[in-house]
Amino acid sequence: MAKKYRVVFNGMMVDTVIFKENMAKLGISDITLDKYIKKAPIVLKRDLSLGDARRYAETIINAGGLVNIQETGEFPETKSSAEKISISSNEDFVICTNCGFKQKKEDFCVRCGWILS
Numbered sequence: 001m002a003k004k005y006r007v008v009f010n011g012m013m014v015d016t017v018i019f020k021e022n023m024a025k026l027g028i029s030d031i032t033l034d035k036y037i038k039k040a041p042i043v044l045k046r047d048l049s050l051g052d053a054r055r056y057a058e059t060i061i062n063a064g065g066l067v068n069i070q071e072t073g074e075f076p077e078t079k080s081s082a083e084k085i086s087i088s089s090n091e092d093f094v095i096c097t098n099c100g101f102k103q104k105k106e107d108f109c110v111r112c113g114w115i116l117s
Contacts, residue, residue, distance in 0.1 A: 002049065002073065003050065003071055003073040004046075004047045004048065004049070004071075004072050004073035005048050005049070005050055005052075005053040005069050005070065005071055005072060005073070006043050006044075006045060006046045006047070006048065006053070006069070006070050006072050007043070007044045007045045007048065007053050007056050007057050007060070007067055007068075007069055008041050008042070008043050008044065008067060008068050008069075008070055008110070009036050009040055009041065009042050009043075009044050009060065009065055009066070009067050010040055010041045010065075010066040010067060010068065010108060010109075010110070010112065010113025011037075011040050011041075011065070011066045011112070011113040012037070012064055012065055012066060013061075013064050013065065013066055014064030016037065018064055019033075019063060019064040019065065020033055022062075022063035022064055023063050023065075025063075026059065026063065040113065041110065041111060041112070041113065044056070044060070044067070046072065047072070050069075053069045054069065057069055066108060066113040068106070068108055068110060070110070092104055092105060093105065094106070094116055096109035096111065096112060096114050096116060097114065097116075098112050098114035099111055099112040099114065
Protein backbone atom coordinates (compact mmCIF):
# COMPACT_ATOMS: atom_id res chain seq x y z
CA MET A 1 0.00 0.00 0.00
CA ALA A 2 1.41 3.38 -0.99
CA LYS A 3 1.38 6.39 1.27
CA LYS A 4 -1.20 9.07 0.47
CA TYR A 5 -0.91 12.83 0.95
CA ARG A 6 -3.16 15.88 1.07
CA VAL A 7 -2.57 19.51 0.15
CA VAL A 8 -3.77 22.08 2.72
CA PHE A 9 -4.33 25.76 1.84
CA ASN A 10 -3.27 28.03 4.72
CA GLY A 11 -3.68 31.50 3.24
CA MET A 12 -1.97 33.86 0.80
CA MET A 13 1.53 35.29 0.42
CA VAL A 14 0.34 38.06 -1.92
CA ASP A 15 -2.52 40.55 -2.14
CA THR A 16 -6.00 39.00 -2.54
CA VAL A 17 -6.54 40.60 -5.96
CA ILE A 18 -3.26 39.21 -7.33
CA PHE A 19 -3.96 35.78 -5.87
CA LYS A 20 -7.45 35.70 -7.38
CA GLU A 21 -6.09 36.76 -10.80
CA ASN A 22 -3.44 34.04 -10.71
CA MET A 23 -5.92 31.38 -9.61
CA ALA A 24 -8.43 32.49 -12.26
CA LYS A 25 -5.76 31.61 -14.85
CA LEU A 26 -5.93 28.07 -13.43
CA GLY A 27 -9.71 27.97 -13.83
CA ILE A 28 -10.72 28.56 -10.20
CA SER A 29 -13.80 30.78 -9.75
CA ASP A 30 -13.96 33.80 -7.43
CA ILE A 31 -16.74 32.15 -5.40
CA THR A 32 -14.62 29.06 -4.77
CA LEU A 33 -11.58 31.17 -3.90
CA ASP A 34 -13.56 33.31 -1.46
CA LYS A 35 -14.66 30.10 0.29
CA TYR A 36 -11.06 28.81 0.48
CA ILE A 37 -9.73 32.13 1.80
CA LYS A 38 -12.49 32.44 4.41
CA LYS A 39 -12.19 28.83 5.65
CA ALA A 40 -8.37 28.54 5.58
CA PRO A 41 -6.79 26.26 6.58
CA ILE A 42 -8.73 23.96 4.27
CA VAL A 43 -7.84 20.72 2.48
CA LEU A 44 -7.71 21.30 -1.28
CA LYS A 45 -6.84 17.77 -2.48
CA ARG A 46 -6.73 14.37 -0.79
CA ASP A 47 -5.35 10.91 -1.50
CA LEU A 48 -2.51 12.05 -3.78
CA SER A 49 0.86 10.45 -4.37
CA LEU A 50 3.76 12.52 -3.05
CA GLY A 51 4.73 13.58 -6.59
CA ASP A 52 1.19 14.69 -7.44
CA ALA A 53 0.87 16.53 -4.10
CA ARG A 54 4.14 18.39 -4.73
CA ARG A 55 3.08 19.43 -8.26
CA TYR A 56 -0.33 20.60 -7.00
CA ALA A 57 1.23 22.51 -4.08
CA GLU A 58 3.83 24.12 -6.36
CA THR A 59 1.08 25.42 -8.64
CA ILE A 60 -0.76 27.06 -5.71
CA ILE A 61 2.50 28.49 -4.31
CA ASN A 62 3.37 29.98 -7.72
CA ALA A 63 -0.05 31.67 -7.69
CA GLY A 64 0.75 33.23 -4.30
CA GLY A 65 -0.83 30.75 -1.90
CA LEU A 66 0.51 29.25 1.32
CA VAL A 67 0.12 25.48 1.32
CA ASN A 68 1.63 22.46 2.98
CA ILE A 69 1.59 18.75 2.25
CA GLN A 70 0.49 16.32 4.94
CA GLU A 71 0.82 12.55 4.93
CA THR A 72 -2.54 10.84 5.43
CA GLY A 73 -1.93 7.22 4.38
CA GLU A 74 -1.14 4.25 6.59
CA PHE A 75 1.91 2.06 6.45
CA PRO A 76 1.23 -1.47 5.17
CA GLU A 77 3.24 -3.20 7.91
CA THR A 78 1.71 -3.80 11.29
CA LYS A 79 3.83 -3.03 14.34
CA SER A 80 4.73 -5.93 16.55
CA SER A 81 3.95 -5.68 20.24
CA ALA A 82 7.67 -6.17 20.99
CA GLU A 83 8.60 -3.09 18.95
CA LYS A 84 9.72 -0.14 21.05
CA ILE A 85 7.50 2.95 20.89
CA SER A 86 9.34 6.24 20.51
CA ILE A 87 7.97 9.34 22.19
CA SER A 88 8.89 12.76 20.85
CA SER A 89 10.59 15.17 23.19
CA ASN A 90 9.53 18.78 23.70
CA GLU A 91 12.43 19.90 21.49
CA ASP A 92 10.64 18.27 18.53
CA PHE A 93 7.71 20.68 18.90
CA VAL A 94 7.12 24.41 18.42
CA ILE A 95 4.31 26.74 19.49
CA CYS A 96 3.02 29.18 16.86
CA THR A 97 3.61 32.76 17.97
CA ASN A 98 0.51 33.87 16.06
CA CYS A 99 -2.22 31.44 17.19
CA GLY A 100 -0.58 29.39 19.97
CA PHE A 101 -0.98 26.03 18.20
CA LYS A 102 1.54 23.37 19.32
CA GLN A 103 2.87 21.22 16.48
CA LYS A 104 5.93 19.30 15.32
CA LYS A 105 8.64 21.63 13.99
CA GLU A 106 7.70 22.98 10.55
CA ASP A 107 8.42 26.13 8.56
CA PHE A 108 4.73 27.17 8.70
CA CYS A 109 1.98 26.77 11.30
CA VAL A 110 -0.38 24.04 10.06
CA ARG A 111 -3.33 25.85 11.65
CA CYS A 112 -2.91 29.49 10.58
CA GLY A 113 -0.06 29.45 8.04
CA TRP A 114 2.19 31.78 10.06
CA ILE A 115 5.88 31.56 9.09
CA LEU A 116 7.69 29.96 12.04
CA SER A 117 11.32 29.91 10.88
